[in-house]
Amino acid sequence: MNSLFLMSGALALLLVLFGAGVPVFLAFLAINTAGVAVFLGPQAFGMVANSLFTTASTPSLTAIALFVLMGEILFRSGTSEVLFEAVDRFVGRLAGRQFVLAGVLAAVFGALSGSNMAVSAMMAKSVF
Structure with a gap:
């Protein structure tokens, strides 16, 4: 029940951001950042930064x-x-x-x- 509540909340927040005119990449970035903070905690942001660098530097x-x-x-x-x-x-x-x-x-x-x-x-x- 808890994961269903979180997923529906994330979907509702995503639709609100789309309705507010936020660009798609910023809306998904906000949802992903909130998901990392909720599920993995603030210590996981270092892992996100390393993942972004690895992906961006792929030839x-x-x-x-x-x-x-x-x-x-x-x-x-x-x-x-x-x-x-x-x-x-x-x-x-x-x-x-x-x-x-x-x-x-x-x-x-x-x-x-x-x-x-x-x-x-x-x-x-x-x-x-």
Whole structure:
């Protein structure tokens, strides 16, 4: 009964934070911090800090951040818009053109970057 009460309280607090307009990562960070304080005590915050450092310094995760940065640079410089217009002219007037256009652009950006995460970050802004 005690764990059910704590879980429902955490869910209610999470929904209140979402309703108040708190960003998702801050709402989850608050819930996780409160959970560590309640279940493990204040001495566990050193373990949380070590876990955050270990996760943030993993080479595969830092590469994702750099690929997203590359996508932002391509988007802000207008390079993606130029490529979008060129592929749009190449595809022409087809039925389901948006789908074909997104596929061709994903192939081009994937060949440029070599990362699916960078293509996903770039395509979300470009095609929309």
